[in-house]
Amino acid sequence: MKNSDDTSVTDGTKPLKINVGGKERLFDIDDPKLPDWVEENKLTAGGYPYDKKMKKEEYEPALEALQIELVKAQAWMQKTGERVIALFEGRDAAGKGGTIFVLHQYMNPRSARTVALTKPTETERGQWYFQRYVEHFPTAGELVSFDRSWYNRAGVEPVMGFCTPEQHKNFLEEAPRFEKMVRSEGIHFFKFWLDIGQQTQLERFHDRRHSLLKSWKFSPMDIAGITRWNDYTIARNQMIETTHSKAGPWTVVRANDKRRARLAVIRRLLLALPYEGRDLGVIGEEDDKIIGEGSSLLLA
Secondary structure, three states: OOOOOOOOOOOOOOOEEEEEOOEEEEEOOOOOOOOHHHHOOOOOHHHOOOOOOOOHHHHHHHHHHHHHHHHHHHHHHHHHOOOEEEEEEEOOOOOHHHHHHHHHOOOOOOOEEEEOOOOOOHHHHOOOOOHHHHOOOOOOOOEEEEEOOHHHHHOHHHHHOOOOHHHHHHHHHHHHHHHHHHHHOOOEEEEEEEEOOHHHHHHHHHHHHOOOOOHHHOOHHHHHHHHOHHHHHHHHHHHHHHHOOOOOOEEEEEOOOHHHHHHHHHHHHHHHOOOOOOOHHHHOOOOOOOEEEHHHHOOO
């Protein structure tokens, strides 16, 4: 560790050789200076359609207006007993936690819960794979957001070797059937994949590594993820191709700009829920440059 007046955190991690856009690069996460090839492409990485972030002056009033609609939607859920599940998936540092935070920020926490499960216990490993997630499903009038979900078995687990190839294969076959049951139960069901470019992820990891406020977010799993970008891409593509269904469609959100991504997610939820007093003029139209269904909007 460095002394207290140095904002970097280091454990002697060696510079990593990684392939970025077909070119081999050397990335030193411990160097306080972000490499130019990351800095220059952190927003447009992967083909992101905007070269500037949404301005704060535009974002904040738009977010507040949508959050007011969310409060109305929650009142409707509590009145009617409707249930909502929203899954948030994506690579490490995709912005899942921040998106869930603004989604829940002004909702009554008694009926709007976030579920972020740790690794399964010995007992849970012996259960039906979906069982520990079902235990957290919403009761009447509730919204439950999953910060990562059963889709760990389609991404992190096969890439990092935490499940067998057979378990991975079985999951991809079973998930659409399981989600058809969820939808048949009458639950409003959303699956969001927050997609980011490679340089975007590197910049966010670097920010975590050198921030005294965010350093707790950085882990050895992040280091492993940096070197397995292509493996995660393959797993992502296979997951969306095989588990995108009528009952459980994937909503892909290009999330290099966190502000645009957060608004896009909330807007999608509000447009899909038929709550009382819904103001379509306030909600506005979706930005089809950054949100869509299936694999069509995935970043490179």
